[in-house]
Amino acid sequence: MSANGAPPETDEFWIFGYGSLIWKPPPHYDRRVPGWLTGYVRRFWQASQDHRGTPEAPGRVVTLIERSFWASLVDAHDSAPEKVWGVAYRIQADKVAEVREHLDIREINGYTIHHAPFHPADGSSPAFRTLVYIGTPDNDQFTGPQDPQALAEHIYVSEGPSGLNRDYLLGLEKALDELSPESGDAHVTDLSNRVRELDRKRREGRFQVEGFEHPVSHEFKRVSSVDEQEETEKT
């Protein structure tokens, strides 16, 4: 760390993945390091029109919410790990300009480019700066808090050019499990359990897929002053 507490600036270019990037690496990387960010909460609160859904029927994918903002919202999943586990990729030095140019002009369905200090799990170096894509609450695809069962059903029925939305969810659960014994995320596990249960029900004819509709709402329920006290206990 530098004297002001910020990670040191280096010429190296690192990208942090907390979603599909964990198991689908970016092009031209030469190192892959598991670890975490702090100060954020991972949630399936971003609508996906281009990968796990379509413009007519958007799926749901993960974004990061600033922890202080998340704590001001009513969320049925009312706890979240302090560490957002994921993977940092270093881009090969001779490809950095090309990859940067590609990333800067690339529009990823509401996500914008941010930077955050990344903590390598193996402690091989102090925290360093990574680029991270975040769908912030002001983007059109941000859904805000979702009822877990409605969200699981939405994920269960959605599909886009990159495949089934439920495969993305279950792929994320598996990829997180493989990072570390500590890298589980209760939000992801609970949704995965609900999706597995829906699959059992559908096979038994107890859940039907047609006719679902969960439009994106931009009204978030804020904690009231009474709730606020409890919200401070969110972990």
Ligand code: BEZ
């Ligand atoms: C991720 O895997 O971290 C990610 C990929 C694309 C957009 C946002 C996040």
